[in-house]
Amino acid sequence: MTTLQMPGPTLGVVGGGQLGRMLAEAASPLGVEVVVLDPTPDCPAAPVARDQIVADFDDEAGIRELAARADVLTFEIELADQDVLERISEDTGTPVHPKPSTLRTIHDKLVQKRELEDAGVPVPPFRAVDSADDIRAAIDDYGAPVMLKARTGGYDGRGNVPVESKEDAEDALESVAGPAMVEAFVEFEREVSVIAVKGDDEVATFPLGENIHEDEILRETIVPARSIEAASERAYEVARDVLEVMDGRGVYGIELFETSGDEILLNEIAPRPHNSGHWTIEGAQSSQFEQHARAVLGWPLGSTELRSPTALTNLLADVTENQDARLRDIDEILETPGAHLHWYGKRTSRPGRKMGHVTVSGSDPDTDVEALLETARELEDALTFTAE
Amino acid sequence: MTTLQMPGPTLGVVGGGQLGRMLAEAASPLGVEVVVLDPTPDCPAAPVARDQIVADFDDEAGIRELAARADVLTFEIELADQDVLERISEDTGTPVHPKPSTLRTIHDKLVQKRELEDAGVPVPPFRAVDSADDIRAAIDDYGAPVMLKARTGGYDGRGNVPVESKEDAEDALESVAGPAMVEAFVEFEREVSVIAVKGDDEVATFPLGENIHEDEILRETIVPARSIEAASERAYEVARDVLEVMDGRGVYGIELFETSGDEILLNEIAPRPHNSGHWTIEGAQSSQFEQHARAVLGWPLGSTELRSPTALTNLLADVTENQDARLRDIDEILETPGAHLHWYGKRTSRPGRKMGHVTVSGSDPDTDVEALLETARELEDALTFTAE
Numbered sequence: 006m007t008t009l010q011m012p013g014p015t016l017g018v019v020g021g022g023q024l025g026r027m028l029a030e031a032a033s034p035l036g037v038e039v040v041v042l043d044p045t046p047d048c049p050a051a052p053v054a055r056d057q058i059v060a061d062f063d064d065e066a067g068i069r070e071l072a073a074r075a076d077v078l079t080f081e082i083e084l085a086d087q088d089v090l091e092r093i094s095e096d097t098g099t100p101v102h103p104k105p106s107t108l109r110t111i112h113d114k115l116v117q118k119r120e121l122e123d124a125g126v127p128v129p130p131f132r133a134v135d136s137a138d139d140i141r142a143a144i145d146d147y148g149a150p151v152m153l154k155a156r157t158g159g160y161d162g163r164g165n166v167p168v169e170s171k172e173d174a175e176d177a178l179e180s181v182a183g184p185a186m187v188e189a190f191v192e193f194e195r196e197v198s199v200i201a202v203k204g205d206d207e208v209a210t211f212p213l214g215e216n217i218h219e220d221e222i223l224r225e226t227i228v229p230a231r232s233i234e235a236a237s238e239r240a241y242e243v244a245r246d247v248l249e250v251m252d253g254r255g256v257y258g259i260e261l262f263e264t265s266g267d268e269i270l271l272n273e274i275a276p277r278p279h280n281s282g283h284w285t286i287e288g289a290q291s292s293q294f295e296q297h298a299r300a301v302l303g304w305p306l307g308s309t310e311l312r313s314p315t316a317l318t319n320l321l322a323d324v325t326e327n328q329d330a331r332l333r334d335i336d337e338i339l340e341t342p343g344a345h346l347h348w349y350g351k352r353t354s355r356p357g358r359k360m361g362h363v364t365v366s367g368s369d370p371d372t373d374v375e376a377l378l379e380t381a382r383e384l385e386d387a388l389t390f391t392a393e
Numbered sequence: 394m395t396t397l398q399m400p401g402p403t404l405g406v407v408g409g410g411q412l413g414r415m416l417a418e419a420a421s422p423l424g425v426e427v428v429v430l431d432p433t434p435d436c437p438a439a440p441v442a443r444d445q446i447v448a449d450f451d452d453e454a455g456i457r458e459l460a461a462r463a464d465v466l467t468f469e470i471e472l473a474d475q476d477v478l479e480r481i482s483e484d485t486g487t488p489v490h491p492k493p494s495t496l497r498t499i500h501d502k503l504v505q506k507r508e509l510e511d512a513g514v515p516v517p518p519f520r521a522v523d524s525a526d527d528i529r530a531a532i533d534d535y536g537a538p539v540m541l542k543a544r545t546g547g548y549d550g551r552g553n554v555p556v557e558s559k560e561d562a563e564d565a566l567e568s569v570a571g572p573a574m575v576e577a578f579v580e581f582e583r584e585v586s587v588i589a590v591k592g593d594d595e596v597a598t599f600p601l602g603e604n605i606h607e608d609e610i611l612r613e614t615i616v617p618a619r620s621i622e623a624a625s626e627r628a629y630e631v632a633r634d635v636l637e638v639m640d641g642r643g644v645y646g647i648e649l650f651e652t653s654g655d656e657i658l659l660n661e662i663a664p665r666p667h668n669s670g671h672w673t674i675e676g677a678q679s680s681q682f683e684q685h686a687r688a689v690l691g692w693p694l695g696s697t698e699l700r701s702p703t704a705l706t707n708l709l710a711d712v713t714e715n716q717d718a719r720l721r722d723i724d725e726i727l728e729t730p731g732a733h734l735h736w737y738g739k740r741t742s743r744p745g746r747k748m749g750h751v752t753v754s755g756s757d758p759d760t761d762v763e764a765l766l767e768t769a770r771e772l773e774d775a776l777t778f779t780a781e
Contacts, residue, residue, distance in 0.1 A: 007722070007723050007724050007727065008719065008720065008721045008722070008723070009718075009719065009720040009721075009723060009736055010717070010718070010719050010720075026421065027422075029421075029441065030418055030421050030422065030441075033414065033417075033418050033440065033441045033738075034415075034418065034674075034733065034734065034735045034736070035734055035736060036720075036734075036736030036737075036738050036749070038440045038738075039440075051443075052421065052426045052427075052442075052443045053417065053418075053421045053441045054440075055439075055440045286422075290730055290731060291733075299727065304727055305724050305727040305728045306727075307727060307728070307730075308729075308730035308731065310730060310756070312701075312756075313700075329398070330397075330398070331396065331397065331398050332396065332397040332398075332424075333396045334395070334396070335395050335396070335397060336395050336692075336693050339395065339687065339692055339693040339694075339695060340693045340695070341696075342678055342695075342696035342698060343678060343696065345422065345679075346422065346423055346424075347422045348397055348422070348423060349424075350421075350424050350426075368698070368700075369757070369758060370757060
């Protein structure tokens with residue numbers, strides 16, 4: 006039976022960005038404290054964390070200090086170093102969840118896709134790329150365009166390059182500048198995601214979210230997705246199959262393609278709470294951040310049921326150059342029933358940087374989610390990131 | 394128009410108990426930071442506050458430091474010293490909300506009742522007490538029993554002594570040990586409360602809560618209250634009249650008696666978020682803590698609409714002597730859909746001390762609140778505060 010004792014328990018989190026911040030916000034009501042490790046002094050999580058250790062994500066001394074203060078280690082960023090985490094966890098006895106082996110699998114998109122394919126998870130056709138010839142061969146096999154991906158280090162669409170024709174193969178490979186893989190380009194009907202939670206001996210999935218991207222950056226998520234039920238059910242099945250491959254407890258953000266034939270194909274996996282799951286704070290019975298805290302601690306998972314249909318829009322800094330963070334004209338958000346502002350407390354607005362998000366939740370379970378999305382867009386349009 | 398700039402804004406909060414903790418949890422998504430001042434090192438708010446200044450509630454140097462770091466000062470405990478706050482606010486230019494004059498009014502229950510009565514707020518018959526004769530005269534006028542109250546310093550029913558007969562007057566007065574007043578004992582049908590918010594040029598009220606006390610300690614709150622609509626409407630009217638008397642922005646907890654004749658009488662006022670408003674975290678569109686942050690900053694207030702019927706039960710330490718805080722058998726809470734644990738992170742369990750609370754929210758607006766209360770009680774019964 007789960008017992009709370011004071012002080013503690015403490016989560017040691019590698020990374021102190023907005024995910025760490027929202028994790029700390031969600032952990033506190035449960036009596037759970039958060040210490041973060043992040044190289045940026047006064048990172049977004051710092052104001053609500055018990056402490057920040059200022060150190061690089063792979064800094065051994067820093068992570069040892071984190072392990073010493075924590076009951077369990079976790080991470081909110083894939084840049085966490087699996088080898089360092091594994092070694093320190095073994096030395097100190099402080100468990101890490103998800104397991105470093107999962108980071109290892111996920112870090113290399115080629116390894117990831119191979120393991121998932123072996124486990125029966127439906128993935129787009131893919132192959133390793135050692136030369137431009139491999140890209141051209143992929144175009145022969147899959148048809149153009151194909152998607153060239155850096156095997157490591159990419160996120161928010163960075164490191165993903167569509168290749169329209171064989172003539173572009175050399176340039177594309179050069180732009181990726183490192184080990185690469187290539188995938189068939191999926192003609193999807195919509196992009197959806199399942200936020201899935203792996204607990205001690207249980208698994209839970211949040212209702213399917215539908216994601217709207219722009220320039221490969223996630224702009225909006227609406228829940229429930231506009232998928233037919235069979236596609237949703239298939240997405241949950243695939244998510245559960247993915248969790249079978251993942252080692253260690255925690256929340257996993259599983260991005261999927263839904264094809265026009267209602268087929269579900271895996272796109273990407275994040276072994277942590279995911280942008281497309283932020284809607285759960287207001288829209289679900291318990292949030293992905295609360296679930297992550299519960300899961301990594303080995304506590305029972307909570308209800309992932311939908312509370313209200315919810316639309317989320319990311320607040321991407323609409324600035325042309327770096328400047329002190331500023332958000333003007335928030336009154337309309339503050340005054341709209343069901344609207345909730347989440348501002349991450351980043352000190353600097355950089356062009357296109359995720360500075361916060363807004364959710365709009367319906368007043369009852371039957372609220373039309375497209376109307377909510379419309380409201381969210383209007384609220385975002387009213388905002389200004391600049392001084393004048 | 395409201396603008397967010399980083400870093401800040403910062404709320405400087407006198408007091409760092411559970412109210413400060415929940416305020417910090419609610420302020421963070423809005424990009425608002427909290428610094429608390431509290432004499433107990435590592436107070437409940439400390440883990441989620443930007444910083445704690447360890448100082449007494451009336452410590453001038455400490456409050457000056459708080460004022461220097463804050464955009465606005467507020468308090469989560471009536472023990473805040475109105476004179477010190479007023480002086481420092483004038484010296485530093487950092488505003489205080491609610492205003493120190495409001496604390497002054499509320500500190501002395503006799504002054505409070507007189508001002509409210511003058512403003513047309515319905516209060517039980519009362520009079521000043523200088524001697525036991527005054528108590529006996531009150532029994533002649535109002536009938537026995539009467540309620541003897543310490544004019545200052547009482548909370549959670551402390552300092553309130555029912556006097557059953559004239560023979561008990563001397564003993565009762567002695568037990569209060571200080572300036573006192575006496576009130577007619579109200580034969581109420583139920584105790585209710587309105588959490589009211591005074592904004593810059595607007596006022597909002599949360600749906601009426603019904604409070605269940607035991608030994609004058611608040612045990613449970615259910616929302617909506619089981620009052621008829623006319624009584625609810627009257628309660629909101631009275632709450633708005635009370636706010637007219639109160640000076641300064643913020644959340645006010647207004648406890649009321651509802652008599653068998655559906656009459657509403659004022660019981661007590663807290664110039665801060667109130668225990669009977671904790672249900673708003675899950676049950677309302679925005680919580681009393683978020684509203685308090687908005688109000689003291691002068692931002693627009695949010696929606697106070699009911700999101701789901703909700704029952705709250707306080708977790709009072711069921712121990713016979715002081716011991717390290719411990720809460721066993723929380724699994725049932727964690728596993729029940731709609732149930733939410735709030736554990737305040739206090740280091741020591743003292744007999745009867747408020748250690749946390751549990752809410753149970755319905756899945757839709759029509760959920761029967763009595764069933765939710767039943768569930769909350771079962772969850773609380775399953776808990777154990779002791780080691781074995």
